[in-house]
Amino acid sequence: MNKGIGFIGLGHLGFPLAVNLMQAGYALRVYNRTASKAEPLVAQGAQRMDQPADTVTTGGIVMSIVWDDASLESVVTSPGFLERLGENGLHISMTTVSPEMAQKLADKHAQHGSTYIEAPIFGRPEAVAAKQLLVPFAGLQEGKDRAKPLLEAMGAQGIFDFGEEVGAATLVKLVGNFLIGSAAYSMWEAVGVAKKNGVDPKAMLNMLTSTLFSAPIYKSYGNLVTEGTTLSFEKAIPMKDLGLLKKTAQPVDAPTPVSDLLYDLMEKA
Amino acid sequence: MNKGIGFIGLGHLGFPLAVNLMQAGYALRVYNRTASKAEPLVAQGAQRMDQPADTVTTGGIVMSIVWDDASLESVVTSPGFLERLGENGLHISMTTVSPEMAQKLADKHAQHGSTYIEAPIFGRPEAVAAKQLLVPFAGLQEGKDRAKPLLEAMGAQGIFDFGEEVGAATLVKLVGNFLIGSAAYSMWEAVGVAKKNGVDPKAMLNMLTSTLFSAPIYKSYGNLVTEGTTLSFEKAIPMKDLGLLKKTAQPVDAPTPVSDLLYDLMEKA
Missing domain, CATH: 3.40.50.720 (NAD(P)-binding Rossmann-like Domain)
Structure with a gap:
């Protein structure tokens, strides 16, 4: 060989x-x-x-x-x-x-x-x-x-x-990155509300990521979002990948409100 | 006793x-x-x-x-x-x-x-x-x-x-429901893009929910969203709970763009 x-x-x-x-x-x-x-x-x-x-x-x-x-x-x-x-x-x-x-x-x-x-x-x-x-x-x-x-x-x-069929695995990658971005941003939003209401975000995420959300992505990004006050989106997923998912959805007329929102939030950040 | x-x-x-x-x-x-x-x-x-x-x-x-x-x-x-x-x-x-x-x-x-x-x-x-x-x-x-x-x-x-301090556990419940709603809706969006592009959504979610997203919530809602073409939000979480999270975030000035979007989508549905 x-x-x-x-x-x-x-x-x-x-x-x-x-x-x-x-x-x-x-x-x-x-x-x-x-x-x-x-x-x-x-x-x-x-x-x-x-x-x-x-x-x-x-x-x-x-x-x-x-x-x-x-x-x-x-x-x-x-x-x-x-x-x-x-x-x-x-x-x-x-x-x-x-x-x-x-x-x-x-x-x-x-x-x-x-x-x-x-x-x-x-x-x-x-x-x-x-x-x-x-x-x-x-x-x-x-x-x-x-x-x-x-x-x-x-x-x-x-x-x-x-x-x-080439394209299928690429779409799976784009979807996976979108779900990572959505999970990371949602946790960041949740931690913000908790902190500002005096609730310990670590205790909160410890409960959730050891039960309903006991997945590697929630555990790793959970740690990231409780440690800092800002979430660097580029640390989670590249903005270009979200753009590609939106671009893939358009011609087939699939709605992407969450991708659109995340893309806008990344653009502003 | x-x-x-x-x-x-x-x-x-x-x-x-x-x-x-x-x-x-x-x-x-x-x-x-x-x-x-x-x-x-x-x-x-x-x-x-x-x-x-x-x-x-x-x-x-x-x-x-x-x-x-x-x-x-x-x-x-x-x-x-x-x-x-x-x-x-x-x-x-x-x-x-x-x-x-x-x-x-x-x-x-x-x-x-x-x-x-x-x-x-x-x-x-x-x-x-x-x-x-x-x-x-x-x-x-x-x-x-x-x-x-x-x-x-x-x-x-x-x-x-x-x-x-009463209120903390309630906030954790509201946050948990928000994360459930966000995960369920995001999966629904992802499955829509996959289906319309000819990618088998079951194979896609099987991969993702057995690895990065190997959490009970992703597995159960993953099955729900691949089975139907519409997602009944009320099956996932009550709209009132999202409203309560938004209401809790307002006075402390915590941003809730994802909660806001999900609430609007539920209202339209």
């Missing part, structure tokens, strides 16, 4: 993901727009490449995690990327983009004989280190089968299959 | 609570505005009373669970109620009211030498039958000590102490 793969994007999630892969024995050819971020990986044996296409081998595997639709599209359409990936190449895309963009890029790959699967990741950098990531994925079965061991090596604790 | 107590309010929660108390060996003197609702209890040995005050004995215990501020106040101020409860009497109040009303009624009891403790209940009728109720309570310690065995007999799985 050839353990050489391409890895594009060494941001706050990408970097520790690449570390996990190297620790699992994969030889990485890495690319990042700000090249200096690759240095600690190069010191451990990774190869730094000058262009996204240079990380790719024909019929091989490339993983990417960049910021948004535009940055992912610019990777895929960069000179030589798709041509080089070619027949039987696999792109495991972990960026949270719009389902529409995911489908568009999957089509582009198919035109070149390669496979695009989407595997957006739930998890903060701490969860990468602890290998407690949750990964919904979708795309052609063969691609998912090849991707699975890499996702596991990278730190996936749970991998959830949403079928062969 | 005298196991005779007063019990006021035989609605969809009050009735099964009274049943649990009788099964635990308590002799109930019951009152309900619609008297006929008491019949099945009378058949099992409960005494039906014509007035709230008739359920009360001096120095004894009376429990109540009615609809709102006005109905609870009318019980407490009904002829002879406080006079008869008198010295060392205990009123265990389980209605979800405003913290303000709870404090006002606690004062009235104190003026007559009796104690008012608040013990609003989290739990649908199914949870009463399964004895899985969660009860935040607050009030004078002596009163809480006397109340505890009754709450346990009634079906409390967990009792959470919010101190001696």
Whole structure:
């Protein structure tokens, strides 16, 4: 088994993901727009490449995690990327983009004989280190089968299959982030009312997050909101992801009053 | 130990609570505005009373669970109620009211030498039958000590102490209901976007409610929202409770944009 793969994007999630892969024995050819971020990986044996296409081998595997639709599209359409990936190449895309963009890029790959699967990741950098990531994925079965061991090596604790249609796993990621944002903001609002009425918010959330709301999200954000008086929304979820959910809902005429409100609140903050 | 107590309010929660108390060996003197609702209890040995005050004995215990501020106040101020409860009497109040009303009624009891403790209940009728109720309570310690065995007999799985200041446990109940409403509505919104985009909402919620949102509230309302296309808000939480939370937030100037939105959505529905 050839353990050489391409890895594009060494941001706050990408970097520790690449570390996990190297620790699992994969030889990485890495690319990042700000090249200096690759240095600690190069010191451990990774190869730094000058262009996204240079990380790719024909019929091989490339993983990417960049910021948004535009940055992912610019990777895929960069000179030589798709041509080089070619027949039987696999792109495991972990960026949270719009389902529409995911489908568009999957089509582009198919035109070149390669496979695009989407595997957006739930998890903060701490969860990468602890290998407690949750990964919904979708795309052609063969691609998912090849991707699975890499996702596991990278730190996936749970991998959830949403079928062969690209876009579905991305939507699940957007929905998950929306529910996180809604839960975090609602707790923040609740804690504000409690505090100002002289009720101990820690005791209150201790009761609720040990019973009705005994879920990881409520426990972690419960701690965050009782500690400070302001909630930094960007700490919870990126505003761009809420925007993508709204954008996905519009053409199908699905009502999104809570997403709209959260987006407005983030915009004002 | 005298196991005779007063019990006021035989609605969809009050009735099964009274049943649990009788099964635990308590002799109930019951009152309900619609008297006929008491019949099945009378058949099992409960005494039906014509007035709230008739359920009360001096120095004894009376429990109540009615609809709102006005109905609870009318019980407490009904002829002879406080006079008869008198010295060392205990009123265990389980209605979800405003913290303000709870404090006002606690004062009235104190003026007559009796104690008012608040013990609003989290739990649908199914949870009463399964004895899985969660009860935040607050009030004078002596009163809480006397109340505890009754709450346990009634079906409390967990009792959470919010101190001696009446109003605190009521606020916790209002906050809990708000968080339930927010979670339920957000899931409903998310499921709508998923369905209209051709993503299986059951698979999506199965993933989310078994991981990040692995809490009883998400599991139970997750099932509700994937089964139907409309969410009956009144099934989740009473609109009056959201109104009470908003009312509690106003004088202390705590922002409640999510509560406001949910209230408006319920009003329109």
